[in-house]
Amino acid sequence: MQFIDRATVAVKAGDGGDGMVAFRREKYVPAGGPSGGNGGKGGSAILVADANLQTLLDFQFKRLYAAEPGAKGGPSNKTGRSGNDALIRVPCGTIVFDADTEEFLGDLTEPGQQLCVAKGGANGLGNAHFLSNRNRAPEKMTLGKPGEERRLQLELKLIAEVGIIGLPNAGKSTLISALSSARPKVANYPFTTLVPNLGVVRRPSGDGVVFADIPGLIEGAHEGVGLGYEFLRHIERTRLLVHLVDGSEPDPVASYEAIQAELSAYDRGLPDKLQIVALNKVDAIAPEELADKQQALQAASGGEVLMLSAVTQLGCDRLLRQVFASLEHLKADSEIADPARQSSPNALIPTPGLPLSQ
Numbered sequence: 272m273q274f275i276d277r278a279t280v281a282v283k284a285g286d287g288g289d290g291m292v293a294f295r296r297e298k299y300v301p302a303g304g305p306s307g308g309n310g311g312k313g314g315s316a317i318l319v320a321d322a323n324l325q326t327l328l329d330f331q332f333k334r335l336y337a338a339e340p341g342a343k344g345g346p347s348n349k350t351g352r353s354g355n356d357a358l359i360r361v362p363c364g365t366i367v368f369d370a371d372t373e374e375f376l377g378d379l380t381e382p383g384q385q386l387c388v389a390k391g392g393a394n395g396l397g398n399a400h401f402l403s404n405r406n407r408a409p410e411k412m413t414l415g416k417p418g419e420e421r422r423l424q425l426e427l428k429l430i431a432e433v434g435i436i437g438l439p440n441a442g443k444s445t446l447i448s449a450l451s452s453a454r455p456k457v458a459n460y461p462f463t464t465l466v467p468n469l470g471v472v473r474r475p476s477g478d479g480v481v482f483a484d485i486p487g488l489i490e491g492a493h494e495g496v497g498l499g500y501e502f503l504r505h506i507e508r509t510r511l512l513v514h515l516v517d518g519s520e521p522d523p524v525a526s527y528e529a530i531q532a533e534l535s536a537y538d539r540g541l542p543d544k545l546q547i548v549a550l551n552k553v554d555a556i557a558p559e560e561l562a563d564k565q566q567a568l569q570a571a572s573g574g575e576v577l578m579l580s581a582v583t584q585l586g587c588d589r590l591l592r593q594v595f596a597s598l599e600h601l602k603a604d605s606e607i608a609d610p611a612r613q614s615s616p617n618a619l620i621p622t623p624g625l626p627l628s629q
Contacts, residue, residue, distance in 0.1 A: 276427040276505075278330035279370050285313030285354035287392035287415025288341030290400065294408070295347075305409055306348050307397030311341030313418040314354035316389035320379035324362040325469070327427055338389070341415055344397040354391060364430040364508065370422035380430060388423060392416035429467055429505040431483035433594055436506065436534075437515035438526050439486070442551040444468060446515060446581040447484045450591065467505050474595055483509065503537050510601050511545050511594065515579075516568060518550040523564050524571045545601060547593055548572045554580040 288310025295306045316338050339354030367376040367386060377386040393416040401409035435443045451470025467486060471479040485506055506512065514530060516523045527548070534541040550568060553561055561578070568576045577593065579586040 275327045275331055276429075278327040278425045279334070279422060280330050280359075280425065281335045281420070281422050282316035282357070282359070282389045283335070283337040283420045284315050284357075284389035284391045284418030285338040285340040286417050287311070287313045287394040288343045288351035288354075289414045290395035290397035290412035291344040291346065292398045292410055292412045293346040304407070305398040305402050306346055307399050307412060308344035308346070308349040308351065309397050309400060310344045310394040310415045311351035311353040312394045313341045313391030313415065314338030314356040315387050315391040315418075316357045316359065316421075318359050318361050318365070318367060318377075318379060318386045318388055320363045320365065320382055320384040321360040322363055322382040324360060326362065327365070327425055329360075330425065338391060338418065340418070341392070341394050344395070344412075348397070348399050351394070353394075356391070361425065362427055364428045366426045366428060368424040368426070370424040373424075376423070389419040389421050392418040426504070428508050429469065429483050430508050431469060431481040431505075432509060432598060433480060433482045433511050433513060434506045434509035435482060435484045435513045435515060436530060437551075438517065438530065441515045441517040441526070442581045443484045443486070443515055446513075446551070446579075446587075447482055449581050449584050449587055451482060472591065480594070480598065482513075503533075503541070504539075506534075506541055506544075507539055509544065511547065511597055512541075513590070513594065514546050514548045514572075515551050516548065516576075518552045518556050518561065518564055523550060524567050527568060527571055545597055546572075546574075547577065547590070547597065548574065549577040549579040549586070549590060551579045551581055553578045554583050554585060 290310050291307035293305070293307040295303045316336055336357050336359050338357035341354045342351035344351045361379060363380055363382055363384075365379045367379070367388060368374065369376060376388060379386055395413040395415040398409045398412050401411045403409075435446060437443050447468055447470045451472050468484040470482045470484070472482055473479055483505060485503075514527065516527050520526050531542070548568065550561075550565055556564070565576050565578065577586060577590055579590060581587070
């Protein structure tokens with residue numbers, strides 16, 4: 272499946288139906304009178320969030336969506352049929368802007384959530400509507416109003432609770448495949464992953480946590496270098512970041528600081544997100560060298576650094592327990608909304624009954 276997270280489409284609401292001028296001509300109705308009915312209302316263009324969609328790929332092939340116009344009014348006071356709405360399905364997490372004015376129109380995050388982006392035209396009125404004591408035989412009617420037209424800019428921000436970040440070839444895809452049933456492409460060269468990958472990890476309670484592997488972050492990503500700029504916005508919705516550092520690199524601290532600098536440059540709240548820092552590929556490092564790298568990384572991050580091998584799954588259980596505990600902590604914090612409680616972005620939250628050093 273091709274991953275498309277931006278699209279521009281045009282929407283056209285239906286025009287309202289015209290009213291009708293008509294008079295009764297039935298036998299035994301001597302007075303007659305106006306009987307022209309009103310037109311029908313035009314259909315609206317409505318975006319609907321669909322949990323079964325993952326990308327904006329469909330909008331690459333169809334760029335115009337139009338609702339039905341209302342039907343014209345009929346004789347004998349018959350109202351024209353209203354036009355059907357155009358229901359346009361988009362993935363959950365789609366943000367909608369007016370492509371011409373850049374006005375923010377809405378953010379569709381929940382399945383079934385709807386957003387009217389173009390309102391259908393009002394119906395015209397038939398001459399029966401204008402009957403009065405002063406005018407017993409009106410010949411007046413009104414035309415239906417045109418429906419709204421708009422060009423929309425759609426942007427998809429993935430909805431995931433946990434984002435896995437790190438330099439290319441840090442082992443992000445290997446980790447998400449070890450934690451979940453996701454099977455992204457894994458190879459021993461940078462930029463193997465060209466699109467974000469999603470994986471669902473089950474909690475002990477039975478509900479799932481969505482992880483997202485964010486590809487392409489390198490130095491200068493916030494300025495458009497590499498792939499990172501295209502996917503940095505997908506981190507904005509995450510509640511927690513797992514920062515994966517390649518332990519086989521000569522200087523893991525430089526790798527860590529490069530990603531931190533990109534998050535700060537991009538901003539939009541990313542530097543303030545809670546992070547769990549993990550040193551990956553520890554199975555390929557000598558014990559004495561590993562201890563030095565862990566200590567240096569802990570000094571740079573200001574918090575505990577987990578030891579991990581995504582290939583052998585060493586430390587994955589420890590990481591998951593920490594992730595689940597951190598998410599519960601964040602949930603409790605959001606419910607309590609205590610402004611006096613300030614957590615360090617890199618401070619790990621102790622798991623009950625489990626020392627941080629394990």
